[in-house]
Amino acid sequence: MDAMVGLVIVAHSRALAEALVGLVRQVASVEVPIAIAAGAGDGHLDFGTDAAEILQAIQEVDSPAGVVVLVDIGSAILSAEMALDFLPAEMRLRVVICSGPLVEGAIAAGVQASLGSDLESVCREAQQALVPKIAHLSGSTPENLPKVGEASASAGCTITVRLENLHGLHARPAARLVQIAAAYQAEVWVTNLTNGKGPVSGRSLNSLATLGAVKGSQLSLHASGPQASAALDALQRLVESQFGEETLEYSEPVKFLGPRRSPGNPHQGIALSEGIGLGPLFYYQPALPPLPDYQPDDPRVEWERLQKAIEAARFVLQARRQKLMLSLGNEKAAIFDAHLLILDDPVLLELARDRIYTAGQNAALAWHASLVEVATRYLSLEDPYQKRRRADVLDAGNQVLIALAGGASPGVISPPGPGILFAEELTPGEVSQLDPQSVLGLVTARGDKTSHSAILSRALGLPALSGIDLPGLGVEACSLVALDGFKGLLWINPEPEVQRELAVRRQQWIDERNRLLSRSHAPAVLRHGRRIEVAANVGSLADARAAAVNGADGIGVLRTEFLYLQRLTPPGEDEQCATLSEISRLAGKTPVIVRTLDIGGDKSLPYIHQAVEANPFLGVRGIRLSLAQPDLFMTQLRAILRAGADHDLRIMYPMIANVDEVLQAMALLEQAHQALVKEKLPHCWPIPAGIMIETPSAALLSQKLAEHVDFLSIGTNDLTQYTLAAERGNPRLADYLDALHPAVLCLVKEVVEAAHQYRKWAGVCGEVAADPLAVPVLIGLGVDELSMNPSDIPRAKEIIRDMDPAAATRLAEKALTCASAREVRDLTI
Ligand code: PEP
Ligand code: MG
Numbered sequence: 001m002d003a004m005v006g007l008v009i010v011a012h013s014r015a016l017a018e019a020l021v022g023l024v025r026q027v028a029s030v031e032v033p034i035a036i037a038a039g040a041g042d043g044h045l046d047f048g049t050d051a052a053e054i055l056q057a058i059q060e061v062d063s064p065a066g067v068v069v070l071v072d073i074g075s076a077i078l079s080a081e082m083a084l085d086f087l088p089a090e091m092r093l094r095v096v097i098c099s100g101p102l103v104e105g106a107i108a109a110g111v112q113a114s115l116g117s118d119l120e121s122v123c124r125e126a127q128q129a130l131v132p133k134i135a136h137l138s139g140s141t142p143e144n145l146p147k148v149g150e151a152s153a154s155a156g157c158t159i160t161v162r163l164e165n166l167h168g169l170h171a172r173p174a175a176r177l178v179q180i181a182a183a184y185q186a187e188v189w190v191t192n193l194t195n196g197k198g199p200v201s202g203r204s205l206n207s208l209a210t211l212g213a214v215k216g217s218q219l220s221l222h223a224s225g226p227q228a229s230a231a232l233d234a235l236q237r238l239v240e241s242q243f244g245e246e247t248l249e250y251s252e253p254v255k256f257l258g259p260r261r262s263p264g265n266p267h268q269g270i271a272l273s274e275g276i277g278l279g280p281l282f283y284y285q286p287a288l289p290p291l292p293d294y295q296p297d298d299p300r301v302e303w304e305r306l307q308k309a310i311e312a313a314r315f316v317l318q319a320r321r322q323k324l325m326l327s328l329g330n331e332k333a334a335i336f337d338a339h340l341l342i343l344d345d346p347v348l349l350e351l352a353r354d355r356i357y358t359a360g361q362n363a364a365l366a367w368h369a370s371l372v373e374v375a376t377r378y379l380s381l382e383d384p385y386q387k388r389r390r391a392d393v394l395d396a397g398n399q400v401l402i403a404l405a406g407g408a409s410p411g412v413i414s415p416p417g418p419g420i421l422f423a424e425e426l427t428p429g430e431v432s433q434l435d436p437q438s439v440l441g442l443v444t445a446r447g448d449k450t451s452h453s454a455i456l457s458r459a460l461g462l463p464a465l466s467g468i469d470l471p472g473l474g475v476e477a478c479s480l481v482a483l484d485g486f487k488g489l490l491w492i493n494p495e496p497e498v499q500r501e502l503a504v505r506r507q508q509w510i511d512e513r514n515r516l517l518s519r520s521h522a523p524a525v526l527r528h529g530r531r532i533e534v535a536a537n538v539g540s541l542a543d544a545r546a547a548a549v550n551g552a553d554g555i556g557v558l559r560t561e562f563l564y565l566q567r568l569t570p571p572g573e574d575e576q577c578a579t580l581s582e583i584s585r586l587a588g589k590t591p592v593i594v595r596t597l598d599i600g601g602d603k604s605l606p607y608i609h610q611a612v613e614a615n616p617f618l619g620v621r622g623i624r625l626s627l628a629q630p631d632l633f634m635t636q637l638r639a640i641l642r643a644g645a646d647h648d649l650r651i652m653y654p655m656i657a658n659v660d661e662v663l664q665a666m667a668l669l670e671q672a673h674q675a676l677v678k679e680k681l682p683h684c685w686p687i688p689a690g691i692m693i694e695t696p697s698a699a700l701l702s703q704k705l706a707e708h709v710d711f712l713s714i715g716t717n718d719l720t721q722y723t724l725a726a727e728r729g730n731p732r733l734a735d736y737l738d739a740l741h742p743a744v745l746c747l748v749k750e751v752v753e754a755a756h757q758y759r760k761w762a763g764v765c766g767e768v769a770a771d772p773l774a775v776p777v778l779i780g781l782g783v784d785e786l787s788m789n790p791s792d793i794p795r796a797k798e799i800i801r802d803m804d805p806a807a808a809t810r811l812a813e814k815a816l817t818c819a820s821a822r823e824v825r826d827l828t829i
Helices: 014-027 051-061 075-085 102-114 119-137 171-182 205-209 228-240 299-328 335-344 346-357 363-379 389-404 428-432 452-459 496-517 541-549 573-587 623-628 630-646 659-678 696-700 702-706 716-724 731-736 742-757 774-780 790-802 805-816 821-826
Strands: 006-011 034-038 067-071 095-098 157-162 187-192 197-201 218-224 270-273 276-283 419-423 439-444 464-466 480-484 489-492 531-538 555-559 592-595 649-653 689-693 711-714 761-764 785-788
Touching: 006 014, 006 051, 006 075, 006 102, 014 034, 014 102, 034 051, 051 067, 051 075, 067 075, 067 102, 067 119, 075 095, 075 299, 095 119, 102 119, 157 228, 171 205, 171 228, 171 335, 187 228, 197 205, 197 218, 205 335, 218 228, 270 439, 270 452, 276 439, 276 496, 299 335, 299 346, 299 363, 299 389, 335 346, 335 389, 346 363, 363 389, 419 480, 439 480, 452 464, 452 790, 464 480, 480 496, 496 790, 531 541, 531 790, 541 555, 541 573, 541 790, 555 573, 555 785, 573 592, 573 630, 623 630, 623 659, 630 649, 630 659, 649 659, 649 711, 659 689, 659 702, 689 696, 689 702, 696 702, 696 716, 696 742, 702 711, 702 742, 711 742, 716 742, 742 761, 742 805, 742 821, 774 790, 774 805, 785 790
Parallel strands: 006 034, 006 067, 067 095, 276 419, 419 439, 439 464, 531 555, 531 785, 555 592, 592 649, 649 689, 689 711, 711 761, 761 785
Antiparallel strands: 157 218, 187 197, 187 218, 270 464, 276 480, 480 489
8 A cells, every 4th residue: 555644643632633543543444644643741741742742743643645733722733833834845845734623623633644644634534524524413314424334426417495594594504504405425506496596516505505596495405426316305394394494583783782772762772881872883893914915935834834724714603602602592602603713714715715826916905805805795685684794704804814913903993084983892901902083882692791801891991781782683883773772772873852862861871970970089988987998800900090080089899801901922021020010100109919810711811721611611711720730820929019018008919719829829839938038129019919809609618728828818809600500791690799798798798707807808899889779788798998989989988978977887787688689778877
């Protein structure tokens, strides 16, 4: 036998890679050359990948037949690409990094390589290795899948079917059709007999969409090839089962909350951030990097760049799909299957390839022009639902352009004029890039009050609500919309009278804010003389400025994640120290509590390897990650100590669940101090150190924890999600996520008592700290400090000054005996 294609398995885990090789050897008929590059550190016991090792593995199995490199996640791809860069040019041409899944792909590639197939076939087999699984799990029966050895050749056969599902061949049904068609050795062609469009390839999602096939359309499905009739049987069943869609799926345009209407006809959403906004509607499109206009020398290099960018985009979309699946279930997440198929679409790829090889364009220009060409075809469709799929094509395709520009993050998000911005969902990074001059309000389809995006909207003083799907309601861009962030109401094309009323309320809101602001620099003292510290939650330099303007008594939580997000490498010690010093300068003489890194949950970093977790909020998050990454943690501890040399800085550890974690963190802090002493670098020592109480375990152990720290700050956002077992940010669980739930209040009481027993102070820094109904309850429970969004400080101080402390105590006592958050909210002081 001639040389066989070799395989290289690149995985973060050595054990996984070794087991996989065993599996491949079991299924492949002859011994295929396989090498592994997996694990990091001594004995490869840590998780990670190493480009030098991958290079060596490739060289081990290289032959004229070539090498297929299969990779697992994230940095494995980057390491493999780096390894390829070091290969001699002639060898480089016969090595491919395959986009197939690691486990299924390795098995499929192993079998194919053992048959003596060429490089392209082995790689293609691996790439398609998930297709049978997708077809199976997406509803087709195992009998639908191609049977081994089935070879009855068919010259071609045709069937006619009628579409009965509500929106015809929209993205998900079309994606199902492509997946099923690809599972068979058959060429499938589809024609819309009702309007005469087609035939188009059954493997091209974009071409299928241009058929304009709606409910009631008659389609002709023609197949040829060895499994033509099996393919048609499976497709017929798919169409007859109405693509497995819930019958009512699209009968109501708003899937999240309603629409529930109240007088004046507003739609009811979830209130995220107070204020009134009125203006034309803008749909958020991620800002795209500028298109380069260079003339490439070698089209092969451009084509390869495009392939790599598509792989990177695929990774981003898969991560989004995973996130959505965890929060909203597989059915909703399936829209990303369509996005992923767009990246593989043969028509789109052919157009781009042609532009690169024939027109000599660079990868970005070629991809962009092809994308626009394909997306434009959607505009000619009659069905408005299908027309809107144009946005999906652009959305998925734009990820490739971003990847081609090196993953550069878009700049400030600014609509073309002042108006209301709609986005499916915004990441905290994107919210922080909103231009407050032009974004007068924000509407998102997803997100709840304690999501980090909502918190940021409040910090920006930006009226916001979620839970309303404006594209689903068919609202055109530039329509006039108005939102009430106090009550979560949204008006579409409001009557002139409603507009006038809302404009008046907007002005009142602004006037009231200014009135409170004029008094907010004085301390908040209760009538009997006890002072309550009202501090700010800060997550950027802009927040720190806002804290000072709003009269904060200090920074109660400096969320340091902003230093680490939106970049490809971790910030160094000097850089962190400089930013912390700048924030301290803005805080003037008031204390700054620096919370150490709280990554995990809904925030991740590209340069930190984190295994995919089924429940990221219950995973390696906050202090758990810092203790697992001592180098990263030590850099931060040193930066905090150094920035504290001439300012009242304090340190706080997030996500504590055990006493042991505190002791370990303190030991590392002591080490950081000793090192700085040795290096004769000025720093603050001793430094007051506290912890966040965010887990029920920490609240219940607060007696034990208080002994070791200087203060306890209760993070009710997380404490509520963990106490009620209801994920923050999940709009379907919004009713659970009320920190005034008596179970949460009982934990707050426990913590305050433990702190006071040790003469330490206890604060609350979750979103509830600024809730006007919650402020008296928390103060009645004995809380000493409230830390909140800077923009909420003036009102909170006013409430505290007006409050009767004895009545607050009675209110808190009553609240502890209530059965629900609703009951607590119905109590009056
Ligand atoms: C909290 O959990 O209440 C908190 C303040 O921390 P974060 O919102 O940053 O998780
Ligand atoms: Mg928290």
